[in-house]
Amino acid sequence: MMIQKKNKLFTTGLVALLVLLLPRAAAAEGITIEEAINRGLKNNKELRTLAERISGLKRELEIIKARQDIQVELDAGYRATFPDEGRSNLSADIKLSKIFSSGLTVKPGINLTENDSGLSLDIIQPLFPYVPTDLSRQYYKTTKELIKTEENLTRQKTEKILSWLESYLNICRLQERRDVYQTSVEMAVDNRNKVRAEKEIGEAGERDILTAEVSLKNAEYARKEMDYRIEEARLALVQDLGIEDTEDLVIEAQSPFFQELAAAVEELVAEYLEQSDILQVVEMNDYQLLVNRIDREVLTRELAWLKKENGPALNATGGYNTINNKLTVGLSLTYKIHDGGERRLRLAEKEAALAGNDTAYNDQIDSLKLQLKKHLNTLDLGLLELDKERLVRQRSQHDAEVAEKQLEMGLIDYLEYQEHWLGSEEAEINLRSLEDRLFITNLHLIHFINSARIMGGLWHD
Secondary structure, three states: OOOOOHHHHHHHOOHHHHHHHHHHHHOOOOEOHHHHHHHHHHHOHHHHHHHHHHHHHHHHHHHHHHHHOOEEEEEEEEEEOOOOOOOEEEEEEEEEEEEOOOOOEEEEEEEEEOOOEEEEEEEEEEEEOOOOOHHHHHHHHHHHHHHHHHHHHHHHHHHHHHHHHHHHHHHHHHHHHHHHHHHHHHHHHHHHHHHHHHHHOOOOOHHHHHHHHHHHHHHHHHHHHHHHHHHHHHHHHHHHHOOOOOOOEOOOOOOHHHHHHHHHHHHHHHHHHOOOOHHHHHHHHOHHHHHHHHHHHHHHHHHHHHHHHOOOEEEEEEEEEOOOOEEEEEEEEEOOOOOOOHHHHHHHHHHHHHHHHHHHHHHHHHHHHHHHHHHHHHHHHHHHHHHHHHHHHHHHHHHHHHHHHHHHHOOOOHHHHHHHHHHHHHHHHHHHHHHHHHHHHHHHHHHHHHHHHOEOOOEOO
16 A cells, blocks of 8 residues: 655545555454554543543533523422411412523512412523623533543543554564574574484583583573563553453554554654744644643633622612512612622632743743653654664674584584574564664654644544
């Protein structure tokens, strides 16, 4: 599958890439990493907790909306007067109320008795100052909290994906090392058998036998240790993904999925590095700055409400009752003359919170500058380390070839040769591990600059 040109690929995101890869992955036996991650996004405990929090906030918004709708209350009772047994009264009151976002409160009512019935209507309209109702304020703040929580869930999903990919690639390399150690065991067994045969004809001594046995034990120990490490790493990953540990997770680092994903990630990083001001992109998408801006908006509104609500309040009132056939209208003025300094303290508290918010915003920008520098330095060092490891691999391969010839000539024993052979094989795996690390480093850089390019971009949930 060809990677599309970046001007088209990164306009639409990389969702199409993963969608096209999923059918191929589904055909494999067991659970592929793509399937495992998609399950993990649904099953992980931390992500479920955040998702439940979002559901709770949405329910809270629905409850607030319901409280703003028409409320109906029935109050019924029976009253008798003693010793005057003939005087009793059965009554029922049906009270309705509706609060509008403007603060207008309408309260119609119905009064029913055995002998009479009547209708009533009460209206209250705040005229000054104009401040939202308590329910409107609660709805506003809950909406902002929902935005922050949804953004946090997206960010946490991104971090989980990166963690799972890193753990998966680590298991892949552990598996490769295990295969090397298994080969080492088989080679050590062959060598031991060869030395035993040579001893029988007098061409090998006791030291040769001991060397062969030690070589075999070293190989068996390394293989067993790797078995345990793989088992522990797989179990930790499976548990974090929230999938059944009995299910078979396919280990395949060289799959087409990883190859194309790595190429897409590398191209996206190159696109970012070409930009003149990456920090500006970071600031636009940073989660902490988003939370800061939302909190500042809420604090600013709360301060404005607080300044208004403790001043004079003027309400228009009206009412009508069919029982006495009276219509009333009026104005009510309230003003708190003294509150013990409560208003002044609350204003100072909000103003201090706003000042702290501004300071935190500037501190976060400074922190982002440093973090960006560290990410870019890590990427640069990763590329240099990769070049260095390629040379290390070449040298290890050369040493292993020389050691093989020396073993044939009797210049070194098998234990020394085994060390060089393992060094050569491990150098190859170390090189692939560094490539994995560079891939993860690129992903972390993308996540730092704009995590949305991973969730909904590089990865489709």
